Amino acid sequence: MIETSRLLLRRWRDEDFIPFAALNADPIVRRWWSAGPLNQADSHAQAERLRRHIEDHGFGFWAVEVSQVSPFIGFVGLQNEEADMPFAPAIEAGWRLARAYWGQGYAIEAARAAFDDGFGRLGMSEIVAYAVEGNMPSRRVMERLGMHHDQRDDFNHPHRKSDDPFRRHVLYRLRSPG
Template sequence: MPELETERLTLRGWREEDLEPLTAIYADPAVMRFIGDGSVRTSEETAAGFARMRREWEERGFGMFAVEVRETGELAGWAGLTVPGFLPEVLPAVEIGWRLGRPFWGRGIATEAARAALRFGFTEAGLDRIVSICHVDHHASARVMTKLGMRQDRLTVVPAHGQPVRVLAITRAEYEPAGLPSHDV
């Protein structure tokens, strides 16, 4: 699995010691408010998701990176690429997403990590189009999507739980001329 470095972050593979801080992130109602039906995850559900994130790299050649703050070594959360099977109407597609623990909100970490993951998707994974999906009221995630150069694709509803979501998208052709950094300092 590749490792990416940005000014403040390391996007890397998952380690067993990441499960405990990830469990705390998924157990926080504020973090999970706009995810799925808004429910927190049990430690068993988090462990199953953790295993899926690790397998996805082997199966697809892309997935979710663990996002580590370089200065402290703390796990901030994750960012990366996945297939959004929960929203069949957009398939085939690859989605960029992120989830951070509350102590890491409002510091530009989601944008920094997502930029690195987006660049990886277009340059290393060879993708031609990437979408991002968020609850219509999740304004912070929508701002990150806009900073990535993504544009509104559609408004829709997730079939499994009826939550309204916005789908934004960017193509490789739109990404390259956008003047997004080709590498981080």
Template sequence: MRLETPRLILRPWQDGDRASFAAINADAEVRRYYYPSTLSTAETNDLIDAEIDQLRQNGFGFLAVQRELDGALIGGAGLSRPGPEVPGSHEAEIGWILGRAYWRQGYATELAASLFDVAWTRLHLAEVIGYTSNINLPSQRAMEKVGMSYVPGADFNDTTVPVGHILRPHLLYRIVNPLKR
């Protein structure tokens, strides 16, 4: 799967992406709302390998995000199958992680629009979810900005985060396919 927006290319991961993505995942500020807070190079490589497998198995997944202007890898984003930590039955979730230098430039909004287009027109999904820790106000605002709505009563504890950890309580957001209304 390869997607192009006016400023970005979303594409399968390449070996040359590993060091740049490892640097993004090693930044404690970028990963302040993730558990674990930072990832080692080996953990990032395992994550990329898992995403390559998911793309091969499902036809969609978490992709490398490259800036068209200069070819810089600015992060990762995509549609993926929600893990067992998310209660309920959901076809796909949207997610993204961008390097700090690329925040507040409209990239998340731009890539989300492209991913929703794929979800609706190619994959014919009924809805897409997103979720984040209840203290992650920036992600909540970003999901609302791209058209997602908080789902009242669907809060959950992310079982991949230890009991008592501040990042364990999560909120669920969703967007319904406008073509199926």
């Protein structure tokens, strides 16, 4: 569990699965994924994988709640990146919030807390994040977090077909300050 002045990053609860499914069904939230919105079964399966990562590793994409506002607004955190990614092995930062909670600084606040935990308690030396090349909102979050982009690191996502308009991705990095 990680706490900030406004947020609690915590383990997933069964009651998070329904609002997570609503978030994943929103076509605006999911506009940068080739698969588009997720159905409830796929969303629940994803939430279960996120929960299992935290149980197995002691960190992950935490469920985020806002004190006095909402018991669940989405997820933010760090996880082990898949082995077939061109920059693996790596620790990936990620976030996905319900649209009602965009523009309030929650993603930045939660990600900074997750980064502090990763570099501090977990002793990580580098954290990466990636997004579809045209996903400027996520790229701005990465930049506001102090992450650095080098276009030599950009890549074609190995799980996307060659004609997929969301195939090209940018990679951002942040090294441990210590």
